[in-house]
Amino acid sequence: MHRQADSGGHQAMMYSAPAEFADWAVAFLGRGVDADAKVLAVAGPKHARLLQTRLGSGSGSVEFIDPESWYTTPARTMATFDLMAQDHADLGRAVHILGEPPWLDRSPFEQLGWHRFESLLNLTFRDRDVTMGCAYDARTIDPETAGMVHRTHPVIASGTDHESSPGFREPVDFFAEYGASPLEPPVGPVVSTDFDIGLLAAARQFVNEQAGRLQLPTAGLPQLVVAVNEITTNAVQHGGGGGQLSMWRSTDHVVVEVRDHGTQPPDPLAGYLRPDITNEPEGGFGLWMARQLCDIVELRGGPGWVVRMYAALAEPTD
Amino acid sequence: MAANGGTGRGVSSQLAELLAEGPGDDATAEQLVELALRSTAADHAGLTLFPDGRPPEPATATDPLVGTADQLQRALDEGPSVDASAFETMRVSGDLERESRWPHWGAAMSKLGIHSMLSVPITVSDTTTGTLNLYSSRRSAFAAEHVALAEMIAEHAALPVARLLDARALREGLDERTLLGHAHGVLMQRLGLTAPEAAEAFDRYRRRHRVAPRDLAARIVGSPTAPQLLPAPVVPGSHTVSRVYSDTLVEITGDGVSLRVLGEIDLSNSKAWQRVLVTLAARAAGADAHLDLTDLSFIGVAGARELVRCAELLSPGRLHATIEGGSGLRKIIDLCGWDQIESLVWQVKDDAPASR
Numbered sequence: 001m002h003r004q005a006d007s008g009g010h011q012a013m014m015y016s017a018p019a020e021f022a023d024w025a026v027a028f029l030g031r032g033v034d035a036d037a038k039v040l041a042v043a044g045p046k047h048a049r050l051l052q053t054r055l056g057s058g059s060g061s062v063e064f065i066d067p068e069s070w071y072t073t074p075a076r077t078m079a080t081f082d083l084m085a086q087d088h089a090d091l092g093r094a095v096h097i098l099g100e101p102p103w104l105d106r107s108p109f110e111q112l113g114w115h116r117f118e119s120l121l122n123l124t125f126r127d128r129d130v131t132m133g134c135a136y137d138a139r140t141i142d143p144e145t146a147g148m149v150h151r152t153h154p155v156i157a158s159g160t161d162h163e164s165s166p167g168f169r170e171p172v173d174f175f176a177e178y179g180a181s182p183l184e185p186p187v188g189p190v191v192s193t194d195f196d197i198g199l200l201a202a203a204r205q206f207v208n209e210q211a212g213r214l215q216l217p218t219a220g221l222p223q224l225v226v227a228v229n230e231i232t233t234n235a236v237q238h239g240g241g242g243g244q245l246s247m248w249r250s251t252d253h254v255v256v257e258v259r260d261h262g263t264q265p266p267d268p269l270a271g272y273l274r275p276d277i278t279n280e281p282e283g284g285f286g287l288w289m290a291r292q293l294c295d296i297v298e299l300r301g302g303p304g305w306v307v308r309m310y311a312a313l314a315e316p317t318d
Numbered sequence: 319m320a321a322n323g324g325t326g327r328g329v330s331s332q333l334a335e336l337l338a339e340g341p342g343d344d345a346t347a348e349q350l351v352e353l354a355l356r357s358t359a360a361d362h363a364g365l366t367l368f369p370d371g372r373p374p375e376p377a378t379a380t381d382p383l384v385g386t387a388d389q390l391q392r393a394l395d396e397g398p399s400v401d402a403s404a405f406e407t408m409r410v411s412g413d414l415e416r417e418s419r420w421p422h423w424g425a426a427m428s429k430l431g432i433h434s435m436l437s438v439p440i441t442v443s444d445t446t447t448g449t450l451n452l453y454s455s456r457r458s459a460f461a462a463e464h465v466a467l468a469e470m471i472a473e474h475a476a477l478p479v480a481r482l483l484d485a486r487a488l489r490e491g492l493d494e495r496t497l498l499g500h501a502h503g504v505l506m507q508r509l510g511l512t513a514p515e516a517a518e519a520f521d522r523y524r525r526r527h528r529v530a531p532r533d534l535a536a537r538i539v540g541s542p543t544a545p546q547l548l549p550a551p552v553v554p555g556s557h558t559v560s561r562v563y564s565d566t567l568v569e570i571t572g573d574g575v576s577l578r579v580l581g582e583i584d585l586s587n588s589k590a591w592q593r594v595l596v597t598l599a600a601r602a603a604g605a606d607a608h609l610d611l612t613d614l615s616f617i618g619v620a621g622a623r624e625l626v627r628c629a630e631l632l633s634p635g636r637l638h639a640t641i642e643g644g645s646g647l648r649k650i651i652d653l654c655g656w657d658q659i660e661s662l663v664w665q666v667k668d669d670a671p672a673s674r
Contacts, residue, residue, distance in 0.1 A: 198529070200584045201567055204616060222646050229618045233585045289619055292653055 009131055010122055011162060012153035014138040014146070021047065021135060024157055025098055026054045028133045032096025033061045037131075038088050042070045042099045047135075067102040074117035075272065075291035078124065082274050085130045094129040101134060104141060107252070111145070112181065113296055118152035119174040120272050133157065151178065175268040183300060183308065186248040186255070195232050196242030203232050203245050207256060210247045216254040216311055224311045227293040228256050230286030231307045235260035239304050253295065253310040265301025347378045347478040351450070354471045355380050358436070358464040360452035364388070365440075365475065366399045367448045369483055374399050377448070377482055382596040382627060383430065387453065389597050390426050397423040398437040399449050406446065408438040408465060412458035427453075434459035438472045440479050448479045494532050501535035529566065563594050570594055576608040583614065583621035591621055595628035609639045611647060612667050622650045629662035640665045 013028075015021040025041070029051070032039040041051060042065045052059045071077055088095045103114045121132060136149055150156065150167035151174055157163075169177065191210055195203040207228050211221050228245070235243040239260025246257045271287030287307070291297045296310035347365055355363040364384030365377040376388040391397030397420045398409045411417050412434050417424030427435070434454040439446045450472045452460065460468075498520075505516040524534050563570045568581035568591075577598060583591050598607050609625075611617075617625075625647075629637040641647055643666050651657050 197586050198523075200586055201582055201616075204582075204584075223649070225616070226618065226646055226650065229584060229616070233618060233620065236585060286619065289650075289653065 009155055010118075010125055010153055011131075011133050011155035011157050012149050012165075013133060013135045013157040014141075014149070015135060016138045018050065020159065021137075022050055022054055024159070025051055025133075025135065028098055028157075029055065029062055029096065030058065032094070032131065033058055035094055035096070037094035037096040037129075038084075039063065039096045040065055040098065042067050042097065043135075044100055044102070047100060067100050070099070071102055071114070073295050074113045075288075075297065078117060078120060078272055079274055079292060081121065081130075082124055085124065085128050089128055094131070097130070097132045099132060099134045101136070104136075104145065109184075110296065112179075115148045115152055116175065116179050118149070119169070119171045119179075120269065122152075122154065123171050123269075124273065148178070171269065179268055180300065183298060183306070184250075186246070186257075187250055188248055190246050190248045192244055192246040194242065194244055195235075197236045199242075200229065200232055200236065204229055206245060207247070211254055211311070214247065214249040214254045216313065220311045223293040224254070224256065224309065227290040227297075227309050228258070230289045231258045231309065234286040235262070235305065238262060243304070249313075250310075252314070253312055256309045256311075258305070258307045258309075259302065260304040262304030264305075265303060266299050266305050268299060270299065271297070347475065347482060350471055350475050350478065351378050351380060354450060354452060354468060357467050357471070358452055359434075359454055359456070359459040359461075360436070360464075361455050362387075362432070362453040364451050365448055365479065366451060367479060367483055367486070368446055369486055374449075375486075377479070382592060382599075383432070383453065384451065385593060385596045386430065386599060387427060387432070387435075387451065391423055394422045394426065396420045398435065399451065406439060406441075408436065408469065410434075410436045410460055410465065412460070431455050433457045436460040436464060436468055438465070438468045440472045440475045442476050442480055447476070447483060450475060494535075497535045498531060501538040504538050562597075563590055565590065574598075575605060576610075578610040578613070580613040582616040584616065584618050585620060588620050588624065592624045595624050599628050605636070607637050609637065611639055611641045611645070614641075614645075614647065617647050617650070619650055619654070622647055622654070622656070626651075626656045626659055626662065629659055634660040635663055637661055638663045638665060640667055642667050 013021070013024050015024065025043075025047070029039055029041060039062045041048065041062050043051060044067055048064050051062075052064070055062065070080070085095055101114065103111060106114075118134065124130075125132065134149075134153065136146075138146070141149070147167065150165050151169045153165055154168045155162050156165045191206075193199075193203065193206050204225050207225050208221065211224060212218075216224070232243070232245065235241075235258060239262030241261060243258055243260035246259075248255050266287075271285075271291050273288075275285050275288050287297070287299065290307065290309055294309040295312045296308075298308040298310075300306040351363045351365055354360060362380055362383045364379030364387075366388055367375045367377045369375055373392060374388065376385050379385055387397075388399065391400050398411075409419075411419075411424065414424035414433050414435060415428035427433075432453045432455060434457060436452040437449050440448040440450060450468060452464075452468060454460065502513065502516040502520060505511055505519060506513060511519060520531075520534065520538075524531055529537075560573070561569065561571050562577060565587050567587055568579060568583060570580075571578050575598065577594070598609075607628075625639070639662060641664065648664070648666075656662075
């Protein structure tokens with residue numbers, strides 16, 4: 001089941017020793033440099049130093065990026081990917097990216113968001129000359145995470161070989177099977193209010209007041225208010241004229257939930273890929289905006305749209 | 319909670335939907351305008367109303383350009399729809415740049431990229447009540463077959479136009495008691511309520527949304543575009559600062575080509591915001607326009623999009639928008655990739671950087 005997987009594609013490397021990582025990474029990056037592609041290495045400081053030593057003078061053609069500044073939130077990283085792929089496609093240049101996910105120690109809930117991101121990358125890369133290699137340390141990831149990696153990457157690298165992943169699921173199937181886990185019931189007290197077209201301003205005021213009461217850092221508030229406004233506006237325009245807005249505080253986030261009065265459940269992939277901004281607003285546009293502005297956005301059907309927006313209680317580190 | 323009787327949430331949300339959708343007459347007018355657009359060579363289409371004894375008033379349009387065309391006619395005091403009494407037959411032009419009947423209006427339209435227009439009267443018993451106006455970016459776009467189609471559509475527009483005019487007259491002319499009575503009647507008929515239920519639903523909605531009874535009644539009886547845009551003075555060289563538009567969320571003041579916005583813009587006033595901006599673009603055709611947005615406390619994506627569209631109606635560098643550093647508007651503009659638009663010049667009031 002060997003295949004040449006380095007011209008476009010999305011592969012995972014599950015390494016068990018530093019040397020195994022380095023052999024694979026040097027070969028992976030080298031092929032990008034040889035093809036005169038834009039080559040990025042999103043690697044932590046230890047691996048970055050190792051690769052710079054191994055690549056020698058060749059490392060000048062590789063741009064090194066800190067994983068924490070690259071993997072910010074799934075939606076924002078997706079937008080960065082999308083823009084970069086588009087910019088280089090316009091120049092007729094391939095893109096070669098090595099990525100070292102820094103999110104494996106985050107909460108299971110956040111990790112699921114990143115697995116969805118890995119799955120969606122397969123759509124972003126379709127019809128584009130982008131090659132992505134994701135490095136996972138097989139010694140530290142649990143079997144459940146390993147299973148997810150097999151489902152989201154069509155190709156698994158081991159040593160310098162590539163094998164297609166038998167567990168791979170197309171993004172649509174992945175979302176249907178693994179993406180739509182039931183939403184956690186709210187923890188602690190929940191405050192709610194109804195809204196319609198005449199109450200959009202009141203809904204914004206509600207978010208302002210409650211976010212303060214729930215101790216959201218003020219720096220995160222304007223973005224959250226814009227996101228909620230777009231989602232409530234969507235509900236008025238496409239979701240039966242209005243809905244219910246609820247807020248509570250979880251361990252790490254202030255959570256805002258919008259349930260509309262619509263009858264059409266959402267496409268689970270909606271709002272991840274940058275919409276055509278010049279077009280008239282569609283349902284996916286406000287959602288794309290909310291995904292860019294919030295730390296996490298969860299979307300479910302129930303029977304209309306249920307959108308949960310999460311704003312982090314901790315100040316961003318960057 | 320005691321107030322939550324038989325006319326509770328269900329009726330309230332139906333009423334909200336009714337207000338969001340409008341009473342139905344506009345939809346019919348809109349359908350006819352869409353039909354005209356699809357069935358002729360037009361790129362833009364709209365209806366202009368001729369309210370009895372009042373200046374022509376744009377009613378329904380496929381896009382802002384139609385409103386601009388109407389505003390330009392008013393500002394320049396020439397054009398096919400300026401004089402209702404003289405409008406009995408259709409008017410067509412295949413080269414607006416060299417149109418001798420309306421040289422200034424024609425030249426302004428050609429600058430906007432519009433080179434052909436077709437305007438047919440809508441009549442009720444020999445009185446012209448409005449016009450159906452079609453525009454195209456191509457020269458000599460409208461042939462005899464298009465004229466015949468447009469005239470046929472205009473015949474069907476007589477009834478919706480009459481209803482729109484009635485609704486306007488009702489809203490502006492009736493005393494408050496009569497207007498409230500009409501509004502209750504519409505609620506009874508459309509939502510299947512008894513008279514006390516209609517009154518209760520009306521009062522609950524009014525209190526909750528903090529709108530004046532007259533305004534709410536006008537919205538129920540008339541078109542959904544109320545409250546009306548107040549026309550600003552069009553005296554050349556005049557710098558009178560006046561209120562251009564206001565509602566419960568926003569107040570817009572200015573002197574025609576320079577506006578100050580105080581408050582919030584969202585879906586509920588986005589139509590009015592669009593009209594304000596198109597009017598601004600029409601007044602500033604060929605000159606600079608200024609928008610002071612430092613007291614704009616909130617704007618959503620739809621409102622920001624209208625701002626970008628307004629800028630695109632003007633020549634590069636003509637629309638100057640003043641904002642606070644770190645404003646939410648700037649964040650939206652950046653995220654949407656609209657920061658590259660050449661016609662929009664940002665002036666940031668404090669020292670905070672406005673770049674991404």
